[in-house]
Amino acid sequence: MISNAFQRLGELAASAFDRVEEALAKKLAEFNDADQQLTIRFYYAECRHIPATEQVTMLIAGKNSASVAEAAARQRNVPEALQFALVQHCQQHPEAMRALALNANTRPAALAPLVEHTNADVRLAVATHIGRRMLIRENELDGEKRVVFDAIIEVYEGSFAPLLVPVCKDAGQIRSMFDQTMMTPSNARLFVDNPYTPDGVLLDISNSPTPRLMPGGSEVLRDLKKLLGNRLSRADDAAAPEV
Secondary structure: OHHHHHHHHHHHHHHHHHHHHHHHHHHHHOOOOHHHHHHHHHHHHOOOOOOHHHHHHHHHHOOOOHHHHHHHHOOOOOOHHHHHHHHHHOOOOHHHHHHHHHOOOOOHHHHHHHOOOOOHHHHHHHHHHHHHHOOOOOOOOHHHHHHHHHHHHHOOOHHHHHHHHHHOOOHHHHHHHHHOOOOOHHHHHHHHHOOOOOHHHHHHHHHOOOHHHOOOHHHHHHHHHHHHHHHHHHHHHHHOOOO
16 A cells, blocks of 8 residues: 555656656747756756756856846755855846845855945845844854854945844944944834944934934934933942942
8 A cells, every 4th residue: 555655656756757847848949049048947947956066067058148147046945056156157147146145045155255246236135135144043154144244244334224233233333333324213213122232322313313303203212211211220230339
């Protein structure tokens, strides 16, 4: 009974594989251009379980084609070797780089060279990826995530604030981001809600006239006043001599 079930499963898998191969052959027959054919092959690469080394060879052959690069980068699970190959050979294709950066499974180290990419959307995608990954504990990847995070802070842009400020635990980096961020109520809220924001930044927000003049600013400043009061109270308690 069990052997018959396994045989049936094997037959179904073989049938599905044959259908994929038939569909691929029909698609390839519609195109004569080599890059178009490579693009089609990448669309089928994951379901056909194409080895990473073969995918890297395919990519290098079509590295000058935006469609090839995008098809490779838009796979649900891009093999690690292909991730690094994409960044090495295809940075001239921003949509492919953006797709790779927005893939939650991309290894952080592969994205390191994209921190200073010439395309703003690519840089934002890298900041988005790293900001989200910093919320996840991944012992084997925490070191390289930190390296990429620190590199992004070095080239920080104000649009990164919602992505990076909430996950930052370094007072110096928070100060650096604050100095380069437009002080709107929503941005002020990011710093107020981060428990690692240093007192100096909080005081600068409280003294800034900008949030007071914008919708939502009064609520942020009210919460900020309460936060500063609590911090001052804790500091006084810590400094009080023991009786």
